[in-house]
Amino acid sequence: MRPVATLLRAATLIVFATTASAQERGSVTNLPLPRYVSLKAAEGNVRRGPSLTHRIDWVFKRRDMPLEITAEHGHWRRVRDRDGVGGWVHYSLLSGTRHVLIEQDMLPLYQRADSSTPIMARLELGVVARLGKCSATWCRVTSSGYKGWTPKDALWGVKPEEIRE
Template identity: 65%
Template sequence: MAVMKSPGLAALALVLWPYCAGAGDRGPVTNLPLPRYVSMKASEANVRRGPSLTHRIDWVFKRRDMPLMITAEYGHWRRVQDRDGAGGWVHYTLLSGVRTAIVEAEMLDMLSRPEPGAMVVARLEQGVITRLSECGPDWCEVSTQGYDGWAPKSALWGVEPDETLD
């Protein structure tokens, strides 16, 4: 555990310690895997320093459907982070189990089939949010703005390299 000079922060760290599970663990509230991906249900979400309304708002996420990684749970609160590692505590009602991903590649070809050389359905710019339908070992079926197709999993943030979705 990190060394903290403020007794208030140290007390909070001790209270939250059982709720901050490591990789491969399960959340104490939902019993779902930690870490895991979700998306923003709301168009805005206050990101707080701690898991309650009394904690200071550090910033506001303002992008509906943005994928987020849940790294901890405490009551009705989830500690989340975005693809840049920015995050904090968000109330669970602002999150959705709908899986989305952000395009990481500078320009990504959405293909008609999950194989190199397939017909290009659309070209997606870096930062575009797509909805995930399914993911195999190397490819994910994605949809955005009326287009459906396949993209290499390695070009997306919001799904683990070894994760599969049905």
């Protein structure tokens, strides 16, 4: 019986490790990591480390750009963009208002979460849109006064399993 007990313990540890990583929380905010936010400012310095003494590696220059927070340290958040480029940004430059990046050229916005409904508009590749409700496979987005539903898998800045009311 000892080998079975050992296997059960090993399986329990694997399940625990998977659950623990799925529920990782920020040490400062206690919010889930990773999580999506957007750039509040028109420009945001991206630093090599979490302080003003660290070198600025580049500057994000797109208000509302969706970013993914991967770590927290004091007033600093380690973020990355859609291309995986990132660094440390001061939390005051970030907003909890969610935006997404359109990843398909001429992406149709449907009247409802159903591809057989009328198309309200089409969004170009790279457009930043405000994120609204999301079901398992569809999200409602707003951009330049146009509103509609689009398949979730054509967006960056929302998790595949994420449901938003």
